[in-house]
Amino acid sequence: MERVDGRGGTALDDVGTGPGDDVSERSLRGRGRWIVAAAVVVLTLAAGLAWRSARNSRESLRQTLLTRVTTADPGMVAPALGRLVVEFGEPPERLLDRLHAGASFRLDVLRRLDRAAFGSRRAFGYMTYLLSDVAARNEALRVEALALRDSVRAAFLEASGLVPPNTADDTTLNRRVRIPGGAFLMGDDTATGLAYGRGFSGRQSPARLVTLDAFSIHEHEVTNQEYRRFNPDQRCPGQPRQPAVCVTWYDAMAYGAWLGGALPTEAQWERTARGTEGRTYPWGNADPSCELSFYAECLVKDRPEGIRGLASDGRAWLSDRLGLYRPSDARSVMSRPAGATAEGVYDLSGNAWEWVSNWFGFYEAADTLDPRGPETGTWRGLRGGAYLQSAQRGSYRLGYDPTTNYGVSGFRVAWPEGSD
Numbered sequence: 001m002e003r004v005d006g007r008g009g010t011a012l013d014d015v016g017t018g019p020g021d022d023v024s025e026r027s028l029r030g031r032g033r034w035i036v037a038a039a040v041v042v043l044t045l046a047a048g049l050a051w052r053s054a055r056n057s058r059e060s061l062r063q064t065l066l067t068r069v070t071t072a073d074p075g076m077v078a079p080a081l082g083r084l085v086v087e088f089g090e091p092p093e094r095l096l097d098r099l100h101a102g103a104s105f106r107l108d109v110l111r112r113l114d115r116a117a118f119g120s121r122r123a124f125g126y127m128t129y130l131l132s133d134v135a136a137r138n139e140a141l142r143v144e145a146l147a148l149r150d151s152v153r154a155a156f157l158e159a160s161g162l163v164p165p166n167t168a169d170d171t172t173l174n175r176r177v178r179i180p181g182g183a184f185l186m187g188d189d190t191a192t193g194l195a196y197g198r199g200f201s202g203r204q205s206p207a208r209l210v211t212l213d214a215f216s217i218h219e220h221e222v223t224n225q226e227y228r229r230f231n232p233d234q235r236c237p238g239q240p241r242q243p244a245v246c247v248t249w250y251d252a253m254a255y256g257a258w259l260g261g262a263l264p265t266e267a268q269w270e271r272t273a274r275g276t277e278g279r280t281y282p283w284g285n286a287d288p289s290c291e292l293s294f295y296a297e298c299l300v301k302d303r304p305e306g307i308r309g310l311a312s313d314g315r316a317w318l319s320d321r322l323g324l325y326r327p328s329d330a331r332s333v334m335s336r337p338a339g340a341t342a343e344g345v346y347d348l349s350g351n352a353w354e355w356v357s358n359w360f361g362f363y364e365a366a367d368t369l370d371p372r373g374p375e376t377g378t379w380r381g382l383r384g385g386a387y388l389q390s391a392q393r394g395s396y397r398l399g400y401d402p403t404t405n406y407g408v409s410g411f412r413v414a415w416p417e418g419s420d
Helices: 019-069 074-088 092-096 103-112 121-137 139-160 167-171 249-258 266-274 296-302
Strands: 002-004 010-012 176-179 182-186 194-196 199-201 208-212 215-218 353-359 380-383 397-400 414-416
Touching (some): 074 103, 103 121, 121 139, 176 266, 208 266, 215 266, 249 353, 266 353, 266 380
Antiparallel strands (some): 002 010, 176 215, 182 208, 199 397, 215 414, 353 380, 380 397
């Protein structure tokens, strides 16, 4: 309502602010907050859907690239491998496991690979293994494969700065024993296979004469002192002269390639352990004892209380299945000199399992000339037994996941004649 003020003008009456107006204002504020909250929810859902869509799209791309890796077209395989490593962080050594068999195909793929993407220790070791395998399986590709292998090694050494020791210096830590070429008896028709944890001890038959070229092999298992020159961040602690354990197959192969060698084949390892006379154990045919080898029964004697709570009944190998091993239980290399071979190679039975280069598979009776085993597979071979198992014969073989790095798996290195 208007009223006349004292100066003749007009003015509006004061407007009251009653309870109804407060309710209206609060209602508006509440509705605003609801609208903001709803908008936040909608935006969050939209962002989540977009993220999920992007994730699904990314996973779809990853699966497409993985499918390409398994094709038989090197022109598709090599770029797919590179993208999987660079964009998705896939372990390069595991991707190379997926390659089709065939020496020519593999050489073509490796020729095209992006060296920068495959510059890790493990990738370097696996690439040199594949190229050596190509050279051994296909004489026509031998020169090119070995030249590419040398190029890969040179590039890795330059990029990593891991300069290997010269032969003279290295042999002061681990002598290289020459094993003459010729025929020997490989396999055992009387032995049987059995399931073992996540691995399998395959048939050791058929026993047959196998012929090898001459080679050299480490006098004993690679020690912590040796291995830490290559990988200072080794997973398991240990004394300098204990065998380097907690090492995957890929780690072991990379170390061998760094020294210009490789893991021995199953045939090379068994020839070293059994000699040309087909002895049962590295030292001969006498039954095992703690003076000849270090194995479960010896460990139990050293620790009467048992192994981490297990009964000391001579079956201490069961503790390996339960993950109760202690890498420090392994003995220093060459601590059982009476168990050495006639050629002077130590620790081939007990102390630590030893990786070999082969894929694990049944023997082929006709594969008798420098056999290298299957071209593809799931498990890699292990030989020799360890401190948590009974002493193993020279023919005993085990297949295991190559990514495992248990405290019982070690290795030694071998070299073809003239390369060490």
